Amino acid sequence: MAGRPCWGIVGLALFGLVVSSYLTYEHFCGPIACIGQGCAIVNESVYCTIFGVPISVLGIVNYAAILGLALAAGLRSKGPLAAWLHLGVFGLSLSGTIFSAYLTYLEFAVIRAFCTWCVISAVTITAIFGLAAAGLKQPAGPSRSSSSLTPPTRGG
Amino acid sequence: MARTGRRREGGGRFFLNPILIVVVAALLLAAALIAASQLSARQKQVLVGPRPEESQPAAEPTPPQQPVAPATVATAQPTKGSLDAPVTIVEFAEFYCPFCARYLWETYPKIERDYISKGLVKYEFHNLIVHGSVALLAAVAGECAQAQGRFWPLHDRLFETVFPGRNLTQPKVLSLADLEGVAAAVGLDTAQFNGCLEGYNAAFDECKAGYDRCTSGGGESERCAEEFNTCLEANAMFQRILEDQEELRRLITQLPPEEQAQAERIGTPTFFINGHILIGAQPYENFKAVIERELAKAKSG
Numbered sequence: 537m538a539g540r541p542c543w544g545i546v547g548l549a550l551f552g553l554v555v556s557s558y559l560t561y562e563h564f565c566g567p568i569a570c571i572g573q574g575c576a577i578v579n580e581s582v583y584c585t586i587f588g589v590p591i592s593v594l595g596i597v598n599y600a601a602i603l604g605l606a607l608a609a610g611l612r613s614k615g616p617l618a619a620w621l622h623l624g625v626f627g628l629s630l631s632g633t634i635f636s637a638y639l640t641y642l643e644f645a646v647i648r649a650f651c652t653w654c655v656i657s658a659v660t661i662t663a664i665f666g667l668a669a670a671g672l673k674q675p676a677g678p679s680r681s682s683s684s685l686t687p688p689t690r691g692g
Numbered sequence: 693m694a695r696t697g698r699r700r701e702g703g704g705r706f707f708l709n710p711i712l713i714v715v716v717a718a719l720l721l722a723a724a725l726i727a728a729s730q731l732s733a734r735q736k737q738v739l740v741g742p743r744p745e746e747s748q749p750a751a752e753p754t755p756p757q758q759p760v761a762p763a764t765v766a767t768a769q770p771t772k773g774s775l776d777a778p779v780t781i782v783e784f785a786e787f788y789c790p791f792c793a794r795y796l797w798e799t800y801p802k803i804e805r806d807y808i809s810k811g812l813v814k815y816e817f818h819n820l821i822v823h824g825s826v827a828l829l830a831a832v833a834g835e836c837a838q839a840q841g842r843f844w845p846l847h848d849r850l851f852e853t854v855f856p857g858r859n860l861t862q863p864k865v866l867s868l869a870d871l872e873g874v875a876a877a878v879g880l881d882t883a884q885f886n887g888c889l890e891g892y893n894a895a896f897d898e899c900k901a902g903y904d905r906c907t908s909g910g911g912e913s914e915r916c917a918e919e920f921n922t923c924l925e926a927n928a929m930f931q932r933i934l935e936d937q938e939e940l941r942r943l944i945t946q947l948p949p950e951e952q953a954q955a956e957r958i959g960t961p962t963f964f965i966n967g968h969i970l971i972g973a974q975p976y977e978n979f980k981a982v983i984e985r986e987l988a989k990a991k992s993g
Contacts, residue, residue, distance in 0.1 A: 587728065
C-alpha cells in the first residue's frame with residue numbers, strides 16, 4: 537500500500553469503532569436501543585463475553601488497531617514499513633472477518649436473534665478486509681525489495 | 693506483488709512470505725477466539741443453567757385465555773403494595789443489569805408514586821440470572837435478605853453498590869465480603885445473613901469442585917453440568933432462584949398468543965403487567981399505558 541493513506545480503510549475503521557463502542561455501551565442486558573431490539577439479546581447471551589471480556593470490546597480494540605495502522609501507513613507512505621503496516625491491517629481484518637462470520641453464524645443459527653448493528657459491524661470488517669486484500673496486490677513500497685526473509689523495519 | 697512472480701517461491705521477495713505468515717497468524721487468532729468463545733459460553737451455561745429463552749414454549753397450544761392477574765399465591769416473594777390491588781406487576785431482574793438499575797432509578801419511582809402507594813398496583817420481584825455465577829451470588833444475597841423480610845432495602849442498596857455513582861457502564865463485581873457489608877449497612881441480622889450466604893457459597897464451591905473433577909476426568913460436559921445442577925439444588929437458596937426461573941416459564945406459557953413472540957427475546961428487566969409482557973427499561977409512559985388499560989378493565993369488569 538504505497539502512496540496515500542487508504543481513506544476507505546480509515547473511514548470504515550472509524551465507523552466500526554463507533555459501532556463497537558455503541559455495542560459496548562449496550563452490552564449488558566436490557567433494551568431497546570438497538571434496531572429491532574435484537575442487539576440486547578445477542579449481547580446478553582452466554583456468547584456476549586469471552587471469559588468476562590465483552591465481544592464488542594474486542595471489536596473496539598481491533599478497529600482501533602486497524603485505524604492506527606492504516607493512518608500510520610498513510611503517514612509513512614513509502615518504504616517497507618508502510619507495507620508492514622498495511623500487512624498488519626490485512627491480518628487484523630482477516631481475523632476480524634472470520635470471527636465476525638462465526639458470530640453471525642451464532643446469531644442466526646444458535647441464538648436466533650437478529651442484531652442489526654452486529655451485522656453492520658461484520659460487513660464493515662469484511663469491507664476493510666476486502667480493501668486491505670486488494671491493496672496487497674499493488675507493488676509494495678519500493679520495487680527494490682530486500683532479499684531477506686525478514687523485512688527490514690527501518691530504512692529498507 | 694504483481695511483479696513477484698511465482699507465489700510459492702520461498703527465497704526472494706520480502707513481501708511474499710510475510711503475507712503467508714500473517715494469514716496463518718490471523719487464522720490462528722480467529723480460531724483461538726472462536727474456541728475461547730465456545731469454552732466460555734459452555735462454562736457460563738453450566739453456571740446459569742438453561743437460558744429462559746431456550747425453554748420458551750415452542751408452539752404449545754395454550755388456550756387463549758383472558759389475561760388474568762398472576763395468581764396471588766401466597767409465596768415468600770418480595771412484594772410491595774396492596775395485596776388485593778387490581779394490577780400486578782411482576783419484575784424479573786438482576787443486580788448486575790444496568791438497565792434494571794436505570795429502570796429502578798428513573799421509572800420505578802413514578803410507578804410507586806402513581807400506583808403502588810395508592811393501592812392500585814401490587815409489585816413482585818423475581819430473579820432472572822443473565823450474568824452467571826457472580827449475579828447468582830447477588831441474587832442469593834437478595835434471597836437471604838428476603839428470609840429476614842428485608843429484601844427491598846438490600847435490593848436498593850445493591851444496585852447503588854454495583855453501579856457506584858450510578859455509572860451504568862462500570863458495574864462493580866461484589867465479593868462475598870462486599871455483599872455482607874451491604875447487608876450490614878442496611879441493618880440486616882448479619883449473623884443470619886452471613887450464615888445464609890456463606891452456606892450457599894460453600895455449596896457452590898463444593899459443587900463446582902465436583903464439576904471440575906467430572907470434566908477433568910473426561911466426563912461428558914452435559915452430564916457434568918447436570919450433576920452440578922443437581923448438587924446445587926440441594927441448597928435452599930439456590931432453589932429459590934430456580935423457582936424464579938420456573939415462574940418465568942409459567943408466565944410465558946400464559947401469555948396471550950399475540951405476545952408469545954416477544955417471549956423469545958426476553959432480557960432483563962422483563963415485566964409482566966397482569967400477565968402482559970413488557971421487556972426492557974422502557975419509558976414510564978409505556979408502563980403507564982398498560983397499567984391504565986388494566987385498571988380500566990378491572991373497573992369495567
